[in-house]
Amino acid sequence: METVFSIKPLLAVLVSVAAVPFLIWSRNPNTRETWTFAAAFVKFGIVLSMLPAVLSGTQIVCKVAQVMPGMAIAFRVDALGMLFALVSSSLWIVTSAYSIGYMRGLNEHGQTRYFCFFALALSATIGVAFAANLFTLYLFYEMLSFATYPLVTHHQDQEARSSGRKYLLYIVGTSIGLVLPAMITAYALGGTLEFSTKGFLAGTGSPALLTALLFLFVFGFAKAAVMPLHSWLPAAMVAPTPVSALLHAVAVVKVGVFSVVRVITGVFGVDLLQSLHLSPVLTAVASVTILVGSFVALSQNNLKRLLAFSTIAQLSYIVLGLGLLSPKGMTGGILHIAMHAFGKITLFFCAGAIFVATGKKNISEMVGIGRRMPVTMSAFFLGSLSIIGVPPCGGFISKWYLVTGTLEANQMPILFVLLASSLLNAAYFMPVVYRAFFCTPEEALFENRVQEAPLFCVGPPVITAAISIILLFYPQPFFRLAESAVRAITGG
Amino acid sequence: MIWELDMAILTLVLFCAVGAITVKDLLGAAILFGAYSFMMCLLWAIMGAVDVAFTEASVGAGVSTVFFVAAVFRTTRRTKD
Amino acid sequence: MSHHFPALLVIAPLLSAFFISGAGWLNRRFCLPLAVASLGVAGLSALSLFWRVVQQGPVLYRLGGWDPPWGIAYAVDFLNAPVLVLICIVALLNLWASHRQVEEQFKEKTGAFYTLYVLMVTGLLGITVTGDAFNLYVLLEIASLSGYGLIAMGEDRAPLATLNYVYMGTIGACFYLLGIGYLYIVTGSLNMADIARILPGLYENKAVLTALIICLVGLWLKMAFFPLHVWLPNAYTFAPVPSAALIAPLMTKVMVYVMIRLMLTVFTPGYVFSTLGINDAVVWFAVIAIVMGAILALGQRDLKKMISYIIVAEVGYMVGGAWLGNRAGMTGAILHIINDALMTLCLFLAVAAITYRMKSYTFSSLKGLIRKMPFTMGAFILGGLSIIGVPPTCGFFSKWYLITGALQAGHYGFMAALLFSSLVNVVLFFRIIEIGFFEPFNEGHGHGEHGPEPMNEAPLSILVPLWIVALGLVVVGVYTSEIITHVLQFAIPKAIL
Amino acid sequence: MVNREQHEASSQPMGHESGGTTAGQRRGLRNVPACLLTFAILFCLWILLSGRFDAFHLTLGVISCIMVTLFSVDLVFPEGSLQGIGGTWLRFLGYVPWLLYQIILANLHVLYLVFHPRMMDLIEPEIIRFQSKLHSDLSLVTFANSITLTPGTITVYVSVDGDFQVHAIDKKSGEALPGEMEARIARVFGEQ
Amino acid sequence: MLVIALLVVGLVFFTGGGVGILRFPDFFTRLHPAGKLDTLGSLLMMLAVAIYNLEHFSWEALLTSLKIMLIVLFIFLSSPTATHSIVDAGIRAGMVPWRKETPEEKAE
Amino acid sequence: MQYVFLYAGLYLCILMLLSLYRAVFGPTVLDRLVGVNAIGSKTVVLLILIGLIYGRVDMFVDISMAYAMLNFIAVLAASRYFQKRKGL
Amino acid sequence: MKKLGLLLVILSGALLLYATVDFPLWGDPSSPASLHVSPRYIEKTMEETSVPNIVTAVLADYRGFDTMFETTVIFGAGVVCFLLLRVLGGEEGDHYYRHLPTGVTIHVKGAKGKSLSGEFERIDMLWTPYDLVIKTACRIMIPFIQIYALYVIAHGHHSPGGGFQGGVILGASVILLAISQNLRTALRRIGEKTVGILCAIGVFIYAGTGALCLALGRNFLDYAALASVLGTDPVTARSHGILIVETGVGIAVMATMIWIYNNVSSAGRYDEGL
Amino acid sequence: MSGIVATIIAKYNYWIYICLMMIGLYAMITKRNLIKKIVGMNIFQTAIILFYVSIGAKRGGTIPIIEHAHGGQSHAVEAVHYINPLPHVLMLTAIVVAVATLGVALALAIRIYNRYRTLEEDEILSRIRGS
Known part of the structure; x- marks a missing residue:
């Protein structure tokens, strides 16, 4: 595999950090948002510029500093990271637009702070995506944790405060309490932290130790919200919706999952996991999360909390896919990072738009809302289809691959889990949609008059929903990335 | 070194020290501490450490006792133990 | 002249102390420039020494021209060169940051304050640079004595706290002296290297064992190792901020340095780790220290006291790391001396800035501070992150080494304690951030852009050094590898694996 | 009782020398004979202490003596007058043997008391008061100290105008005062 | 011989001082042996030492002996002063000198 | 002759014990002061005796003299206390 | 607490006792301490420094660096006492004056900065008249003590003593002055500022001598470098260097002792004192 | 018997x-009294000085000031004849440190007394809590 040195990954990471001073010193909101957009586009541009090289199988490497012997701050762009970076940087643009609409629509306070930390969070996300070793990954992982804290607690009220506490306790607690020792152990065992396609732990420790290590990692990256370390996610829904949307549907949670993927593939390596017979355990954990998450989502009334539990369940698909250790399953899992992102962000955008337009948060209060906000609710419908995994949306592809993966791995119970989960997804999404559109005029809580949220709020969900649909038919970049990533992992 | 004197004075020093910390009056403690310093000075002279003895004579017996008394004068003599 | 740097290092501040003292009586305006100049000279000497050590290896300076076992020698090697630089930097930065407060607080006694300040730095530098066990004691007393003076000028309760410190500190120093006496009685020498040369024949001697134990207990008292820490929190809390910001970063760390010096150079690792077999016990003590420090820090309601207890926990890190008996642990301990000094300095300077504006440092006075003093709080948070151990701040790396050492030694208790204390630190610092972030907005939850909040930032003379330190945390973190490969790895004898 | 006397004592000009010390110092410096005499005494003392006669140590001695003279000439001679000082010294030397004799007598007496098995019956402490005729400070002090050293008596209190309080251990000791001693001291200091 | 005699006599006086301090009833009376007997005792013993020191006569020995006598002089100057100051302190502290009970008091 | 001095010294030590009794158990502070003063005067002699035993009196004379002076100062300071602070 | 303390004490005592088993015997001429470093001092001091008092030589030359810091410790203690106790400014409150010829005491309330001159003397509430005997006797003794102290400093080479002891005695003589009369009298002779500066000068003489050696091209405190300045051979230069240094120590110690006493005995108010 | 005496002599100092x-x-x-503690502190320090000086003692040695220094004939000075001077030097320093600490x-203590009007630690603490 060809390796190219380039400073681009570093630039991609730093763009949004560099934007922060401009954001702070902007004189008025318009300049500030212009800067945000500029940063978002530049970032996306840089990421995109690396895409052809990555697709052609080249790795882009950038070593920033050697901080300890055998430990460096270094970036490496491979297919997996590229996929994740592409998703998050593209969605940042959309989210920026949405943020403007949402924040202005609600006339929120502290917008400068909001945009700054948003930019920082994005930097961290890209950093995680491009991390060449576990240390760099951990660095940006922590950075992300701290950068998102002010976003989560943006409202600065009692609820935000307690949620913020919970958020930090889970995220930072696990990363320090579980990941750090695991990482150090790995370092002590392997003598390095560099991700490699075969992992670097093979043949270094006793199986029991390695197993323990794996679980330290999987649960330690609590952003992946694997049960029982999931409850920060619903709590974090107190954040403004764009935050929930980008961070808790895309950046934060995906960073968690992405980290798990990295660890499984880059630290342990598929072969090692197979030799350890860890696949069933992983899949079992993921399945439990999927099912329980879905069931809990059924009983939610608050729309954002519903989405949160849905996210919990969906994230475990990815873990599940990886845990299957079969090429198809892994492709599905990795692809699901992208597909779920577009689907779920649409849903969050819609929830936010509803809140902006009507101030409603609960599903029971949304009866008949489809008449008032048809565009939004259509987007919502598309997004839920994607999550459920039904054509014409991108979610279908990833689910399909997952299903084939289970077949490939010959794990029938998992298949049932997937199916049951899809049903459950349908069961908690469809009533929302149904009640929004199909209700008697008496039941409707809204006047039968179209009154959408501001354009900046409505546009983004429409765009993402559209992309979601497009992805079903043209999943090429993501698909190829996922495939090449899997090829690299399995060495096929 | 003159061991007979040495042992005698050592024993005395012990009494002095116990006295200095048990007496229930700070001025008394200061004075006894002075006596303790005298003994120590003797002890060092006995062991041939003339310079140390000299220093202890000037410091321990002279100045530090005066300091103690001055401090007690500026505070109080009362003590509960 | 460059040949004389080891002497100049200590002499420059020492001589300036007398000038400052005189200037204090004659014209107070000269005090600060004199102090800065002398510390600058010391800092330059330290830097050039550091450079020379890195380039050419250890430097020996014979004071009075006498050869070591008879005269006193200064030995600069890989272990103390970085500490020397550290001391100078911390002292200079704090001097810069605190001069306003000093002049406001001490008025006519400014001269005396600066005299003691410089003397304290002299003592610390001397402790670090000296190669003679007894000379170390004298310098230790200089540092402590001036420390007492600096601390006692604080708040209402400072004298009592200081008096307790005096008691404990004196016991500590005396124990150290006694330990040196025990070594002297069996070896007949006071020079560290010379003792180390003689000692291998005496490993079975009970006096050597006792000497080690007594020295350690004495130093533990001085560095506030857990059950012996009782003097520290009050002393640091009630001390005036300018002195606390000097003493807190340096005193305990230099004591840790002395402990490591004793372990590595005087008693030799062979004796300390192999013959003795008290490693585990000490590390368990360290575990208790860390846990208790963290728990006690949780119960505090003001900044300085909280940081003081954090220091207690951090001392546990270093002692534990040094006693793990392997290379990684030792590296971590030495690295943490540097890092912890910087982190503590950062925190204390931030506290200084807060105190300067708010006239208080209780948690309740922090309300809304992130709005009012964003830069100060930013640096404070950075320091906090470093204490927590978040990369790329330097706190992470020393913790990394410590945990690696614990793993290699199979001492999971220590590892758990480290992680536990990191978690507690998260709680501690985010509690403060919460207060600073949330409190005044409780009633408002106001939507809409508020008018420009009244920003009341500390003066630049505090902010600039504060941010230098804060950024230094990151820079030191990033250059950890350089420090280790070029300096620290030579500081640890080959015998330790 | 004592307090009142303190007040009386304060009414005397004895505090005066110390009150005007700065002036006194200047006066002392100008008082060359006093300085020279002080220097001479101190230098003799130095020779006695030093016992080294090489130039180096003698130089040191001269420097030291000058320093001390400058510091404390007015302590030695607060009045600054040297009249009759030589005679006083000679007479004082004559007084010393007598004093020693008295001291030995007194000590034997106290010794007898100490070892007497029925000591408690013999002693009869009391404070006696008398008025002395002496008036210069130095003579008063000499007298007071002599009293303290001799027969079972200790000076408790002296006022500047010669009002003595003496603690006597038994009747016999107290009776002798002021007696012969005062007369001798008066003779020594020329205060007939 | 003279030396030993002086020493012994000196010691006797010292003994008197020591015993006197213990036996006398109050501190005013105790001062008598302490102040006087010790002074004379030290005079005698110092004298003994000075004479002994002159056994092998040399200038240095003479000087040393003179120094010893200087000490004696000093003691003679300081000891009564110290004694006086203690007594003075006692009076000011309000201590009443011990008095023997008069026959009338005994009768009561 | 050395032995004579030695035993004289030892005897002085015993006498010091007597004074020490007064110093430690003296009912009032002034009694202690008397005791300590007595100890001081014995010490001065004892130092000279030690010098004789070492055969280097000339060295010990200095200490002894310093001793006599400073003992005096200490006693003076202690008794001065009572002049300013009334009462025991 | 008491029991715990006792236990602690017994434990550490036991530890220390345990170690004494392996100590060389008391006064053993063949103990390591007597064999390793010290013989060289004893045998070479005379020829290397021409100072018969080995302790002085080792103190001020071989281990002169220790001693410099020892003096600095004392200096530091003086500064600390000043810093802690001295009450500067605040001269408000009640003043008492005594009319010298008549002894009438005047009480002035809230007299700030005002002072009665001439025949009045500033006193305290606690004022007591001088004791004639003590005052006169001390007056005569003080010069004697001082010359003795200077003798001790100057003859540190040949007999026990040296800068430190002499300095303490010198300081004690001034303290004696303050005790026998009052603090104000002593302060009039040697004022606060003088003391403070003397203190610094004393230590500075020490460190400055060392620095001079450094400037003359030898190591710090290598008095042999002074040979060129003093015009003597290096050995004598060492001896003289020791004397200079001892003088510095003496000045510093004297000043510090006075300083500490002044502050402690008057609790920093510099009134009548003890 | 004499053996016991010898042992006692040999270790009695220690x-x-x-x-x-x-x-x-x-x-x-x-x-609990602050000045009492200071007295204790000084006793503690003096004890250590005693220890050091005991190290220096040497049987058959005289005080470490060279005899007949200027006697003309320069006979060799032998180490066994003089007491070990090094501990003395060290202890001079220690005494100085002790007196500095004492000051x-x-x-x-005076400052504390000025503030709380007592020197008893428990009373001070209760006063702090009270106010």
Whole structure:
């Protein structure tokens, strides 16, 4: 595999950090948002510029500093990271637009702070995506944790405060309490932290130790919200919706999952996991999360909390896919990072738009809302289809691959889990949609008059929903990335 | 070194020290501490450490006792133990 | 002249102390420039020494021209060169940051304050640079004595706290002296290297064992190792901020340095780790220290006291790391001396800035501070992150080494304690951030852009050094590898694996 | 009782020398004979202490003596007058043997008391008061100290105008005062 | 011989001082042996030492002996002063000198 | 002759014990002061005796003299206390 | 607490006792301490420094660096006492004056900065008249003590003593002055500022001598470098260097002792004192 | 019998120094009065000085001031004839340190007394809590 040195990954990471001073010193909101957009586009541009090289199988490497012997701050762009970076940087643009609409629509306070930390969070996300070793990954992982804290607690009220506490306790607690020792152990065992396609732990420790290590990692990256370390996610829904949307549907949670993927593939390596017979355990954990998450989502009334539990369940698909250790399953899992992102962000955008337009948060209060906000609710419908995994949306592809993966791995119970989960997804999404559109005029809580949220709020969900649909038919970049990533992992 | 004197004075020093910390009056403690310093000075002279003895004579017996008394004068003599 | 740097290092501040003292009586305006100049000279000497050590290896300076076992020698090697630089930097930065407060607080006694300040730095530098066990004691007393003076000028309760410190500190120093006496009685020498040369024949001697134990207990008292820490929190809390910001970063760390010096150079690792077999016990003590420090820090309601207890926990890190008996642990301990000094300095300077504006440092006075003093709080948070151990701040790396050492030694208790204390630190610092972030907005939850909040930032003379330190945390973190490969790895004898 | 006397004592000009010390110092410096005499005494003392006669140590001695003279000439001679000082010294030397004799007598007496098995019956402490005729400070002090050293008596209190309080251990000791001693001291200091 | 005699006599006086301090009833009376007997005792013993020191006569020995006598002089100057100051302190502290009970008091 | 001095010294030590009794158990502070003063005067002699035993009196004379002076100062300071602070 | 303390004490005592088993015997001429470093001092001091008092030589030359810091410790203690106790400014409150010829005491309330001159003397509430005997006797003794102290400093080479002891005695003589009369009298002779500066000068003489050696091209405190300045051979230069240094120590110690006493005995108010 | 006496002589100094030190330490730990603690502290320090000086003692040695220094004939000075001077030097320093610490501690005690009007630790603490 060809390796190219380039400073681009570093630039991609730093763009949004560099934007922060401009954001702070902007004189008025318009300049500030212009800067945000500029940063978002530049970032996306840089990421995109690396895409052809990555697709052609080249790795882009950038070593920033050697901080300890055998430990460096270094970036490496491979297919997996590229996929994740592409998703998050593209969605940042959309989210920026949405943020403007949402924040202005609600006339929120502290917008400068909001945009700054948003930019920082994005930097961290890209950093995680491009991390060449576990240390760099951990660095940006922590950075992300701290950068998102002010976003989560943006409202600065009692609820935000307690949620913020919970958020930090889970995220930072696990990363320090579980990941750090695991990482150090790995370092002590392997003598390095560099991700490699075969992992670097093979043949270094006793199986029991390695197993323990794996679980330290999987649960330690609590952003992946694997049960029982999931409850920060619903709590974090107190954040403004764009935050929930980008961070808790895309950046934060995906960073968690992405980290798990990295660890499984880059630290342990598929072969090692197979030799350890860890696949069933992983899949079992993921399945439990999927099912329980879905069931809990059924009983939610608050729309954002519903989405949160849905996210919990969906994230475990990815873990599940990886845990299957079969090429198809892994492709599905990795692809699901992208597909779920577009689907779920649409849903969050819609929830936010509803809140902006009507101030409603609960599903029971949304009866008949489809008449008032048809565009939004259509987007919502598309997004839920994607999550459920039904054509014409991108979610279908990833689910399909997952299903084939289970077949490939010959794990029938998992298949049932997937199916049951899809049903459950349908069961908690469809009533929302149904009640929004199909209700008697008496039941409707809204006047039968179209009154959408501001354009900046409505546009983004429409765009993402559209992309979601497009992805079903043209999943090429993501698909190829996922495939090449899997090829690299399995060495096929 | 003159061991007979040495042992005698050592024993005395012990009494002095116990006295200095048990007496229930700070001025008394200061004075006894002075006596303790005298003994120590003797002890060092006995062991041939003339310079140390000299220093202890000037410091321990002279100045530090005066300091103690001055401090007690500026505070109080009362003590509960 | 460059040949004389080891002497100049200590002499420059020492001589300036007398000038400052005189200037204090004659014209107070000269005090600060004199102090800065002398510390600058010391800092330059330290830097050039550091450079020379890195380039050419250890430097020996014979004071009075006498050869070591008879005269006193200064030995600069890989272990103390970085500490020397550290001391100078911390002292200079704090001097810069605190001069306003000093002049406001001490008025006519400014001269005396600066005299003691410089003397304290002299003592610390001397402790670090000296190669003679007894000379170390004298310098230790200089540092402590001036420390007492600096601390006692604080708040209402400072004298009592200081008096307790005096008691404990004196016991500590005396124990150290006694330990040196025990070594002297069996070896007949006071020079560290010379003792180390003689000692291998005496490993079975009970006096050597006792000497080690007594020295350690004495130093533990001085560095506030857990059950012996009782003097520290009050002393640091009630001390005036300018002195606390000097003493807190340096005193305990230099004591840790002395402990490591004793372990590595005087008693030799062979004796300390192999013959003795008290490693585990000490590390368990360290575990208790860390846990208790963290728990006690949780119960505090003001900044300085909280940081003081954090220091207690951090001392546990270093002692534990040094006693793990392997290379990684030792590296971590030495690295943490540097890092912890910087982190503590950062925190204390931030506290200084807060105190300067708010006239208080209780948690309740922090309300809304992130709005009012964003830069100060930013640096404070950075320091906090470093204490927590978040990369790329330097706190992470020393913790990394410590945990690696614990793993290699199979001492999971220590590892758990480290992680536990990191978690507690998260709680501690985010509690403060919460207060600073949330409190005044409780009633408002106001939507809409508020008018420009009244920003009341500390003066630049505090902010600039504060941010230098804060950024230094990151820079030191990033250059950890350089420090280790070029300096620290030579500081640890080959015998330790 | 004592307090009142303190007040009386304060009414005397004895505090005066110390009150005007700065002036006194200047006066002392100008008082060359006093300085020279002080220097001479101190230098003799130095020779006695030093016992080294090489130039180096003698130089040191001269420097030291000058320093001390400058510091404390007015302590030695607060009045600054040297009249009759030589005679006083000679007479004082004559007084010393007598004093020693008295001291030995007194000590034997106290010794007898100490070892007497029925000591408690013999002693009869009391404070006696008398008025002395002496008036210069130095003579008063000499007298007071002599009293303290001799027969079972200790000076408790002296006022500047010669009002003595003496603690006597038994009747016999107290009776002798002021007696012969005062007369001798008066003779020594020329205060007939 | 003279030396030993002086020493012994000196010691006797010292003994008197020591015993006197213990036996006398109050501190005013105790001062008598302490102040006087010790002074004379030290005079005698110092004298003994000075004479002994002159056994092998040399200038240095003479000087040393003179120094010893200087000490004696000093003691003679300081000891009564110290004694006086203690007594003075006692009076000011309000201590009443011990008095023997008069026959009338005994009768009561 | 050395032995004579030695035993004289030892005897002085015993006498010091007597004074020490007064110093430690003296009912009032002034009694202690008397005791300590007595100890001081014995010490001065004892130092000279030690010098004789070492055969280097000339060295010990200095200490002894310093001793006599400073003992005096200490006693003076202690008794001065009572002049300013009334009462025991 | 008491029991715990006792236990602690017994434990550490036991530890220390345990170690004494392996100590060389008391006064053993063949103990390591007597064999390793010290013989060289004893045998070479005379020829290397021409100072018969080995302790002085080792103190001020071989281990002169220790001693410099020892003096600095004392200096530091003086500064600390000043810093802690001295009450500067605040001269408000009640003043008492005594009319010298008549002894009438005047009480002035809230007299700030005002002072009665001439025949009045500033006193305290606690004022007591001088004791004639003590005052006169001390007056005569003080010069004697001082010359003795200077003798001790100057003859540190040949007999026990040296800068430190002499300095303490010198300081004690001034303290004696303050005790026998009052603090104000002593302060009039040697004022606060003088003391403070003397203190610094004393230590500075020490460190400055060392620095001079450094400037003359030898190591710090290598008095042999002074040979060129003093015009003597290096050995004598060492001896003289020791004397200079001892003088510095003496000045510093004297000043510090006075300083500490002044502050402690008057609790920093510099009134009548003890 | 003589053996026992010899042992006692040989170690008596060390035992007593330990006793003294422990007395000082005990006073510092258990006494509640600040100045009492300072007295204990000084006893403690002096005990250590005693220990050091005991190290220096040498049987058959005279005080470490060279005899007949200027006697003209320069006979060799032998180490066995003089007591070990090094501990003395060290202890001079230690005494100085002790008196310096004493000064500082007393100054502190006076300040505390000025503030709380008592020197008893428990009373001070209760006063702090009370106010």
